[in-house]
Amino acid sequence: MKITVLKNDSGMLSGVVIPAEELNELKRSLKDDSEFFKTLEAILTGQKNSPDKSEISLSSGLTLSQFESKTREITRKLYSDAFQKGLPMYYKDGRTKDASHFVRANPDGSEDLVSFNPAKREYAFIQQLASAGKGYWSDLISA
Structure with missing residues (x-):
């Protein structure tokens, strides 16, 4: 074998x-x-081997599905609040191949690929990923 x-x-x-x-x-x-x-x-x-997310209960009393929903709500509120203050938010996804790369979600709804230099504590622009109003979080810019 x-x-x-x-x-x-x-x-x-x-x-x-x-x-x-x-x-x-x-x-x-x-x-x-x-x-x-x-x-x-x-x-x-090919049978289902693991329970559905709505069947898994966490110690908080919420199901896994409810926990994910609350997490999404909180994250969306954090991004919305930051955008209203004119602050960008940074995250990683499939487009960030290098450990130092992040997606910068800008308050205008655009997204940039940036590199973070921890020694200098600064971000350097690499390329634009989405134009204004076209980024993943752009639905929050008027929220």
Whole structure:
């Protein structure tokens, strides 16, 4: 069986990769009543293996779905408040390939790719990602 062992920087086991074509062989070697057998069978038959976000309860009493909704509301309010004060907000997404790169969401609804220099504590413009009113957060500029 082809298995790839993944280790973290400290050399500790952090995961195992089993090629999909090997999963049936692995399943045959397991006891039918084991939890791992049931999980593997669900994966192989395409069944849902994990509970829905609305079914997962957190210690706060909120479901995972409710928590994500509240988080979105708070984030949108923070961005809206910053934009009303004329302040840009910075975040990372798929467009920020380098660790020092950030997306700068500007109060006019535009977005720029910027690089942060921690030694100088300053941002340097790299390129415009979206023009005024066209950025991801642009719906908040009049809010």
